[in-house]
Amino acid sequence: MEKNDLPEAFGVFKPVGHIVIAFRSAADQQAAASQLIEQGFAASALVRFTPDEMKAQADADMKAASPLASFGQELNLVKAHRAQAESGCSFLVVHAPDDEQAERVATVARTMKAVTAQRYGRFIIEELVAQAPGEAQVFESPERGLDTETPAATRR
Numbered sequence: 001m002e003k004n005d006l007p008e009a010f011g012v013f014k015p016v017g018h019i020v021i022a023f024r025s026a027a028d029q030q031a032a033a034s035q036l037i038e039q040g041f042a043a044s045a046l047v048r049f050t051p052d053e054m055k056a057q058a059d060a061d062m063k064a065a066s067p068l069a070s071f072g073q074e075l076n077l078v079k080a081h082r083a084q085a086e087s088g089c090s091f092l093v094v095h096a097p098d099d100e101q102a103e104r105v106a107t108v109a110r111t112m113k114a115v116t117a118q119r120y121g122r123f124i125i126e127e128l129v130a131q132a133p134g135e136a137q138v139f140e141s142p143e144r145g146l147d148t149e150t151p152a153a154t155r156r
Helices: 026-038 051-064 067-071 074-086 099-111 150-154
Strands: 018-023 046-049 090-095 116-120 125-127
Touching: 018 026, 018 074, 018 099, 026 046, 026 090, 026 099, 046 051, 051 074, 051 090, 074 090, 074 116, 099 116
Parallel strands: none
Antiparallel strands: 018 090, 018 116, 046 090, 116 125
């Protein structure tokens, strides 16, 4: 995956076979990337986004989104990623197509206290980082909005 050629579904970012992780800082993002490379992930399997890059990507996705994008959670996640980027989060997108790789990435994300980490499958998007007490995920629909709130994204 390259930043200039991102996978999409209905005009919004949907990196099937990847995990999108939001970190509170660029330092946390870099430390996680280093851990993953030490564990054998290729540097080419990791794509980093600064907060400004993620905001720009989210804005472009929201502008290009098809009406069909609102049926799933992809558009809500784009909005959540934008809100996290607005609060200063840096992002790491990791190619982890199998369960063993996904678990290794999830372990690093949890160890590094990632804000969120979503594993994108073909039909489901799974949150890999447990929410803090009182911040449990809820059933989502486009009408209910996001379950990732900006204030929670900035808490330690």
